[in-house]
Each structure stands twice: as structure tokens, then as C-alpha cells.
Amino acid sequence: MAFDFGPLVPAGSPAPSARWTGLAKFSFIGGNNDPDGVPVDGLKAAIDAALTREGKSLATYNLGHGPQGYRPLRDFLSVKLKRDAGMTCTADDIMLVSGSLQALDLVHGALLARGDTVICERDCYEGTLNRYTRLGVNVVGIPLDGDGMRMDALEAALADLKRNGVRPKFIYTIPTVQNPTATILTMERRETLLALADAYGVPIFEDDCYADLIWSGERPPALYAMSKSENVIHVGSFSKSIAPALRVGFIVAPWSIMSRMLALKTDAGSGSIEQMALAEYCTPHFDEHVPELRKGLKAKLDTLVDALGEQFGTAAEFDYPPGGIFLWVKLPDNVDTMKLYDKALAEGVAINPGPNWSADKAWSKSRMRLCFASPSHEQIREGVAILADVCRREFGVPERSANVTRAKG
Numbered sequence: 001m002a003f004d005f006g007p008l009v010p011a012g013s014p015a016p017s018a019r020w021t022g023l024a025k026f027s028f029i030g031g032n033n034d035p036d037g038v039p040v041d042g043l044k045a046a047i048d049a050a051l052t053r054e055g056k057s058l059a060t061y062n063l064g065h066g067p068q069g070y071r072p073l074r075d076f077l078s079v080k081l082k083r084d085a086g087m088t089c090t091a092d093d094i095m096l097v098s099g100s101l102q103a104l105d106l107v108h109g110a111l112l113a114r115g116d117t118v119i120c121e122r123d124c125y126e127g128t129l130n131r132y133t134r135l136g137v138n139v140v141g142i143p144l145d146g147d148g149m150r151m152d153a154l155e156a157a158l159a160d161l162k163r164n165g166v167r168p169k170f171i172y173t174i175p176t177v178q179n180p181t182a183t184i185l186t187m188e189r190r191e192t193l194l195a196l197a198d199a200y201g202v203p204i205f206e207d208d209c210y211a212d213l214i215w216s217g218e219r220p221p222a223l224y225a226m227s228k229s230e231n232v233i234h235v236g237s238f239s240k241s242i243a244p245a246l247r248v249g250f251i252v253a254p255w256s257i258m259s260r261m262l263a264l265k266t267d268a269g270s271g272s273i274e275q276m277a278l279a280e281y282c283t284p285h286f287d288e289h290v291p292e293l294r295k296g297l298k299a300k301l302d303t304l305v306d307a308l309g310e311q312f313g314t315a316a317e318f319d320y321p322p323g324g325i326f327l328w329v330k331l332p333d334n335v336d337t338m339k340l341y342d343k344a345l346a347e348g349v350a351i352n353p354g355p356n357w358s359a360d361k362a363w364s365k366s367r368m369r370l371c372f373a374s375p376s377h378e379q380i381r382e383g384v385a386i387l388a389d390v391c392r393r394e395f396g397v398p399e400r401s402a403n404v405t406r407a408k409g
């Protein structure tokens, strides 16, 4: 009989994972990117050039560049972040990590203890919300509107917490192409957010991986750039602008907290070939690559919007996103997207149900997030048609699809 590890697993461990059974045929889930948007030839040449020149440095952990990672990539980032996001930082203010998910773990490890309180946008990245659940921290979700996190609601929440003697550990925000709502926090709200953070003595945790994917090519300055009190931890990633499987993200933070996170990064460094390849590729090519990537993503968004209009009609409500890879869709109130997820998956269509992307499960019950970057145009059209059929069968909506009126039920 096989050894039973079960009784040895400490109490409070996460539930066991299910075995991987492959991607759905029509996959609208996850933060996957457009396969045609990966600069494969450029990365091949970059890896070859970097390894030819300095491959022997792989003999040393972190290539001998120290625990913050490969210096030329940090140099690239300090120039790019200044130019695009207005951030003044040097390579010494940047730590390269294994995707921004590791950045989340390091920030959380440095700042959070069970029972703490954090503030975030009400609709929020699942990877972050799951971490809060596992860490046993209290989450205060702030509603958003078309301009991002609502500052009146944030101010009320901060005042309320203060009255109850609670000082939140940080305000976590995805201000620039928010996940899942794709909203961009306006300049005015950025100023208000920073003023409130100062007034209440609460730092800001800015998660910024989608800012390169704004269709107009113009982004507002990062909160990190606008802060006058060094109270912002900024994290970013190459997952959305180059490729998620590379697993390269970064943290920009003041030394007082960077030094704490470095003490927790005990993995002897993140993958170095990826860092070399990115530095070699991005320094000359990032600026020509990203507009091409955006063009492909926007074309897919337009296909998705057309398909939803055709198949769901007015039953699918959404704001046209200014960038990114997700559409946040509201279906009629009677649709339970957790149930829709199960039923659609059985027919090969994977969606992200709203409650997994929100701190308010009731409010998000009939919402869903669709990633339009990874499916092909054909898969988008076919997948949305199947989804509409499943939704009609289960919930009676949409009543009409593809110009054919069908009976409810």
C-alpha cells in the first residue's frame, strides 16, 4: 500500500491540487498572452548572444551580480521606468524576481501577519485574493467605477478602520489597467490616493504589470513616481509585455523594505538565462515589439466584442477596455457564473467566474472575466457561441443569439 502523507501535512495547509488535465479547447482564462505576440526569433538571438558573451558566468549564483539579479536588466528597467512611468530609480532600487507572483509573496512575507487588515480594489486579481485568504488577513474591498478605485469609498473605509483602531498594512492597487476591470486610475484620483495614504500613514502596494498594454501607448505616471514620501512599493513583470512563461518580474522599493524582502528571498536567485535574454532583447527591441503586441491584442479584443454582441446581444454588458488582455463582463442578474463555469468547461470553454476575482462574492455573482489574448480569433468566435448556448440552456439568457430567436429554458 502507498505511504499516506496526509496525516503529516500541517493543519492550515492549502487544499491539495487537482492533477493538470490540459487547457480547455476554448480557453478564456488566466493571464496568458498571445502566442503570435511572443518575439521568438528575437529571444533566440538574444539568448545566443548573451550566452556566447558571458555564458561562463552561469557558474556563479546570480551570475555574480548579487541577489537583486542581472545588472543589465535592472539598468534597462531603470531607464524604461523613468521614461514611461516617470519613476526615478537606479538598478540598486530594483530586485528581479520569479514573476510578480514572487513579488507578492515577498511583500506579503515582509509585511503581513495573520489577523492583519489590507485594503484593495473590490474586484481584484485572484492570485492576490487567494494569498490573503491563505495568510488569514482581513480584506477591505473598495468599489471601482470607470475611473478606477473610488476615493470617496477609500476615504470612508480608512476613517472607519481608524475609528475601530485598525491601521491597514497597505493599500494594494492595480491602478493602470486594473485586473479584472481594465480601468485606469485618473491623475486626480492618483493624487487623492497618495494624499489619503499620507494622511492615514498607510503605504501603497502598486501592482503594475499591464501598463505597457494601453492601446494609446500613453500611461499616467506610476504612484511610485508621484509619491513624495517613499511610501510606495512598485511591482512589475515581463509576463504581459514579453511572455509569462519566462517568469521574470521585479520590485522597486525603498531600501528600508527592500532589505527586508531580500532577507526573505532565500532561493539563491531567479532564473538567470531568462534575465540575460530579456536584457539582451529588450534593450534594443522592447520599443518596437510592444506596439506590435498591442495591435494584435486589440484586434482580438475587437473580435471578442463582436462575438459577444452577436451571441449575447444586450445580455453581455461591459466597458470597452483601454488596454490589457481582459474583458470584465456583466451577465443578467440570474446568471451564476460559478455554475456557468462548470457547465461551459464540460463543453470545452473555460471562463473565469466573477466571484474568484472579487472580494464581494454576491456583487460579482453574474460577472465573468474573459482573457482575449490567448485564444485565436476563430477560437474566440466559436468559444463565445458555445458559451452563449450553455448560458441560454442553464439560465434562459441570452434569449436571442446569432439572429435566431429561441424559446427560454
Ligand SMILES: Cc1ncc(COP(=O)(O)O)c(C=O)c1O
Pocket: 030, 031, 098, 099, 100, 101, 102, 125, 127, 174, 179, 207, 209, 236, 237, 238, 239, 244, 247, 248, 249
Ligand atoms: C495584477 C497581477 N499581478 C501579478 C500577476 C502575476 O504575474 P507574473 O507572476 O506572471 O508576473 C498577474 C498575472 O496575471 C496579475 O494580473
